Amino acid sequence: MAKLLIGGEQVDSVGKETTEVRNPATGEVVDSVPKGTSRDVEQAIGAAETAFKEWADVTAEDRGKMLMNACGLIKEKSKEIAQLLTQEQGKTLFEANLEIHHLLHGLEFYAGLASKVRGAHVPLPQKNAYGMVIHQPIGVCAGIIPWNFPLTLMGTKLGPALAAGNTIIIKPASTTPLATLLCIEQIQKATYGEGKQQRTLPKGSINVVTGPGSTVGEELLKNPRVRRIAFTGSTEVGRHVMEVAGREIKRITLELGGSDPMIVMEDANLEAAVRMADVGRFFNCGQMCLGVKRLFLQESIADKFIGNLAELLKKKTVGNGMSKESRMGPLHLDYQRKEVEEQVEDAKARGAKAVVGGERAKGGDLGRGFFYLPTLLTDVPDDARISTEECFGPALPVFKFKDLDEAIEKANSSIYGLGSSIWTRNMLAANKAIEKFQAGNVWVNSLHYGYDELPFGGVKASGVGREHGPEALDYYLEPKAVVIVNV
Ligand code: NAD
Numbered sequence: 001m002a003k004l005l006i007g008g009e010q011v012d013s014v015g016k017e018t019t020e021v022r023n024p025a026t027g028e029v030v031d032s033v034p035k036g037t038s039r040d041v042e043q044a045i046g047a048a049e050t051a052f053k054e055w056a057d058v059t060a061e062d063r064g065k066m067l068m069n070a071c072g073l074i075k076e077k078s079k080e081i082a083q084l085l086t087q088e089q090g091k092t093l094f095e096a097n098l099e100i101h102h103l104l105h106g107l108e109f110y111a112g113l114a115s116k117v118r119g120a121h122v123p124l125p126q127k128n129a130y131g132m133v134i135h136q137p138i139g140v141c142a143g144i145i146p147w148n149f150p151l152t153l154m155g156t157k158l159g160p161a162l163a164a165g166n167t168i169i170i171k172p173a174s175t176t177p178l179a180t181l182l183c184i185e186q187i188q189k190a191t192y193g194e195g196k197q198q199r200t201l202p203k204g205s206i207n208v209v210t211g212p213g214s215t216v217g218e219e220l221l222k223n224p225r226v227r228r229i230a231f232t233g234s235t236e237v238g239r240h241v242m243e244v245a246g247r248e249i250k251r252i253t254l255e256l257g258g259s260d261p262m263i264v265m266e267d268a269n270l271e272a273a274v275r276m277a278d279v280g281r282f283f284n285c286g287q288m289c290l291g292v293k294r295l296f297l298q299e300s301i302a303d304k305f306i307g308n309l310a311e312l313l314k315k316k317t318v319g320n321g322m323s324k325e326s327r328m329g330p331l332h333l334d335y336q337r338k339e340v341e342e343q344v345e346d347a348k349a350r351g352a353k354a355v356v357g358g359e360r361a362k363g364g365d366l367g368r369g370f371f372y373l374p375t376l377l378t379d380v381p382d383d384a385r386i387s388t389e390e391c392f393g394p395a396l397p398v399f400k401f402k403d404l405d406e407a408i409e410k411a412n413s414s415i416y417g418l419g420s421s422i423w424t425r426n427m428l429a430a431n432k433a434i435e436k437f438q439a440g441n442v443w444v445n446s447l448h449y450g451y452d453e454l455p456f457g458g459v460k461a462s463g464v465g466r467e468h469g470p471e472a473l474d475y476y477l478e479p480k481a482v483v484i485v486n487v
Helices: 038-055 060-076 078-089 093-116 150-163 178-187 213-222 235-247 270-286 299-314 334-349 364-368 404-411 427-436 469-474
Strands: 004-006 009-011 018-022 029-034 120-123 129-137 140-144 167-171 206-208 228-232 251-255 260-264 292-298 353-356 375-378 395-401 419-423 441-444 477-485
Touching: 004 038, 004 178, 029 078, 029 178, 038 140, 038 167, 038 206, 038 213, 060 078, 060 093, 060 150, 060 178, 078 093, 078 150, 078 178, 093 150, 093 469, 140 150, 140 213, 150 167, 150 178, 150 228, 150 469, 167 213, 178 206, 213 235, 228 235, 235 251, 260 270, 260 404, 270 292, 270 299, 270 395, 270 419, 292 299, 292 404, 299 353, 299 375, 299 395, 334 353, 334 375, 334 395, 395 404, 404 427, 419 427, 427 441
Parallel strands: 140 167, 140 228, 167 206, 228 251, 260 292, 260 419, 292 395, 375 395, 419 441
Antiparallel strands: 004 009, 004 206, 018 029, 120 129, 129 477, 353 375
16 A cells, blocks of 8 residues: 655555545556545644755755756656556556656756746945845645646646755645655655765655545645645636635645637648647547647638548547557546536537547447547537536537637637647738737647746636746745845
8 A cells, every 4th residue: 555755754644544546447446545634734744844944955956956866766667657657547658658758857947947046136226235136945835736647747846846945745636646656755765966975855855645635635725834835726626725725825826727729720731730639639538738628620621620630530549548559548537527428418419419429438348447439529509518618538629710800709718728729821810819819828830738948827717827937936936135235
């Protein structure tokens, strides 16, 4: 059985209860983890506070070296981590390996940035006085993680938090704690410095408390000793996070849901656009915040585009992520599959047609898991649930449009604003979309999922603040204004 990681030790929960982690492809138990309690969180906070005293004093350069060293240690276990991730989450091994690749890239990015934090020297109107702005770590941070990308989304919090000199408590989703625990066991062994000066990351710099959001998550939100909450998850829980953590005036970032539009104009490179519509919607079985969740096609090319995309989707092999043949795994939860099913059925009841899919995947062992066929829906009305809600699974509604203004208006009609793309070779159309899209991320002839180099986040109900990029470091630092007068 896996354990909590508190103060550098593997420990049981004080509550002694455990939860089984099951494979969404087979229903089999992968392992069990402790069902953490608020008392476990308190212990983790104590360990993180103690570690902070030491870690915040380590030079920025050494903090960067530690993160680089951690990447090497993760690589040593990457095969095992990827298999565990596939078993607990359901994604294919290819997708699991890609996720580890992204995790490493992100950690390396912040390893390099740790020593690049700059302050300022500011001229002041008062004679003999000068001002400075210095940036200091905040203290104990918490990262609350969803189940769709457990490792990358842990890394987007842990990387900048540690680089900036903070310590952190990670709360994985209840159903995907295993790969995270294995990964952090490796990171905890990371060293910095050379020869006799070599040191290990202070114990308690990273802690992992597994368990439900309603206990472990709540304690992290409420406890005033946790100064910073980085949350990725649904908009519904995000609202709650802001309310509860806001009462303690915590530093908060929220990366929430999305319903990304992809607009394809008649002059676009259709082959590239079809390929990316497939990746953009069906990668990770459609369980992506930044997924193409609404496809807008200009009327003149719509039928050809739908036909080509349908051909690709019919060839997609759905199956257990551990099999080399599988191109799409199961949904992560039965509940999640039911949601997608209901959204598809609602659209059909309102006149939509399933050109491909529209039902559960059957045959062989598929009945044991939460499989659903890649689904392409046409003739979808604007007020169908799948048009207005986030669809977190492998179903793509298609809408036709006459001109760009109409497409942009419909694209922006969502409550979400995470990522929007336009496919065109017309610079004027592209520039108009860049300017008008209501989204934190905009792509022209591409869909780029989370470049570490660029700030990433949403507008409207998709979130507050940014992860990735140098911008993310600012959310883990407090600026301190200093005035020095020469008298
Ligand atoms: P979720 O909101 O149900 O859970 C996310 C995390 O919050 C989990 O660890 C959960 O245990 C915890 N949690 C639940 N209740 C809590 C509470 N009361 N207090 C504190 N923590 C609590 O989300 P999910 O179903 O795991 O993930 C899917 C959602 O995440 C989708 O909406 C998706 O779009 C979104 N998401 C957003 C991004 C992004 O970067 N914008 C990335 C990935 C996923």
